[in-house]
Amino acid sequence: xxxxxxxxxxxxxxxxxxxxxxxxxxxxxxxxxxxxxxxxxxxxxxxxxxxxxxxxxxxxxxxxxxxxxx
Numbered sequence: 001x002x003x004x005x006x007x008x009x010x011x012x013x014x015x016x017x018x019x020x021x022x023x024x025x026x027x028x029x030x031x032x033x034x035x036x037x038x039x040x041x042x043x044x045x046x047x048x049x050x051x052x053x054x055x056x057x058x059x060x061x062x063x064x065x066x067x068x069x070x
Contacts (some may be wrong), residue, residue, distance in 0.1 A: 004061055008050050011065030020061070025052050027063045 001022045008016045013029045020027070027050040035044050049069035053062040 006061040006063055008063045011048055011050065011051070011067070012046075013048065013050070013064070023052065023061065026050070027052075038048050 003019045003021050004023075006018050006020050006027075008014060008018065008027065008029070011029075012031060016029075018027070029048040029050065031046045031048065033044040033046055035042070038044065049066045050063035051069075052065050053064045
């Protein structure tokens, strides 16, 4: 399968263009969070879910932000 460009719509990654293969149904975006006193080796991340928008057939491959996931 070839690679194609997709755009993320809404949420914290709004407008970001990415390359995907196989048109996955869901894209996961992770944003590292700063901590004030985390133990060594511990990392905190915010998880954001984008779902493929099937309403836009043939146009630019688009993934819309899902504010209620996970």
